[in-house]
Amino acid sequence: MYLDRRMSGERWEALGKAMGLDRPIYVQYGIWLAKVFKGDFGKSLHMQRDAMVVVRERLPATIQLGFGALIFTVFVGLPLGVLSAVSRGSVFDYVGRTFALLGQAMPGFWLGIMLIFIFAVHFGWLPTGRRGGLDHYILPSITLGWYTAAGLLRLVRSSMLEVLDSEYVKLARAKGVRPWLLIWKHAFRNALISPLTYAGLLIGGFLTGTVVTETVFAWPGVGRLTISAVMNNDFPVMAAAMLFFTVIYVSTALFVDLLYLWVDPRIRLS
DSSP: OOSOTTSOHHHHHHHHHHTTTTSOHHHHHHHHHHHHHTTOOOBOTTTOSBHHHHHHHHHHHHHHHHHHHHHHIIIIIHHHHHHHHHTTTSHHHHHHHHHHHHHHHSOHHHHHHHHIIIIIIISOOSOOSSSOSTHHHHHHHHHHHHHHHHHHHHHHHHHHHHHHTSHHHHHHHHTTOOHHHIIIIIIHHHTOHHHHHHHHHHHHHHHHSOHHHHHHTTOOSHHHHHHHHHHTTOHHHHHHHHHHHHHHHHHHHHHHHHHHHHHOHHHHHO
16 A cells, blocks of 8 residues: 555565564554554555644644534533423423433434525524634534534433422522522532533544534534545544544543542542
C-alpha cells in the first residue's frame, strides 16, 4: 500500500526492513506501542501527512459540533424532563413523552436528511451543511442532540417521579416550602445521579458518535475523517482516531465519577 508493486525487489526489501517488518510480530507491536505513546502513528496512506496532525486539524470542528449538540440536549431534554414529571398526566407530559419517543425512534441519518429537506431546501431558512457561521450549527446540532435529549428527558422524568414520591419531599410540601424551591433544590439535585451518568456518556458520545451526522452534513470533523480513512484503508489515521475516541471516553467516565462527590455528599462519606 505504501509502494508501487512495479518497483525493484531491493527497494521493497529496504522499506520493509526500515518499517521493522523483518522482525517478529511481538517486536513489531512493541515498536508500534512505543511510538503511540509519543503520538507517532506514522504517515497517512491517503494524504501522506502525519496521522495525528490530520486528526488534530479536524478536532475543533467535532468539538464545536458536539458542544452545540450538548447545548440542545441540556436546554431541551432537562427542562422537558422536569416539566413532564411535575405535570404528570398533563399536556406537557404528553408533549415531553412524544418528543422522547420521536427522538429515540428516528434514525440519525433520516432525521438529518429530513431537516435539510424541510428547513434548507423547502423553506430556505438554514444552510444545508458544511461548517460556517452559527446558522450552520443548528441543523447538525439538532440531528446529533435529539436522540440524547430524548434519553435524558426519560431519565430525568423517571428519577424526578421517584424523588417526588419520597417522604422527605412530601414533608417539605406539607411544611409549605415554595414549589420552585421544592422542585429544583430538594427534588432535582437528588434525582441527578442517573441523568449525570448518562450525561457523562453523552459528552463522549458527542465526540465519537458524530460519524453519521458529519457525513450527512459534510462536516469536516473527526467522524467524517474516520469514514474516509475506512474507505481508503488508511490504517494510521484510523488508529489515531480510535485512540482519541478511547481517551475521551475514559476521561469522561473519570470526570463523572468525581462529579458524584459534589452532587451527593453521602457518596463522599461512604
